[in-house]
Amino acid sequence: MRFASVLALAVAATVVSAETNAERMVRGLPPMAPARRATPVEGAKRHAPSGGGGQCNTGSTQCCDSVTKSGYGTPLDDLLSLMSIDVPNDTPCGQNCSPISAFGGGKGANCNQQPVCCEDNSYNGLVNIGCSPINW
16 A cells, blocks of 8 residues: 555656646646756866867968878878978878958858868968868
């Protein structure tokens, strides 16, 4: 008998907690507060901003035909060697780059290749050094 009473009480509590706000409002009761189902935002792990939204913190936004890492015997390495540019291995470099203006004008405004931010744009777009992709 005691077990049946506890079971009936547990079922009744479950039924009451499963009540929707619409059902409560039909009965003239105020809506229930939202259930907290995730961890609080204050306790979430934070990372550095991604720099998204098409903004560059390291240089101007560029549109490059390709972006390749240096030091793998690619044509990029041959080009860097011909230009006497010393770049550490695994440095992402853009090739055939043109600037993208903030207002949509200019040669590279409609970037159909790879939009990037590059740290060193001093080789007239032939090679840009230290490039990171931009997510629009």
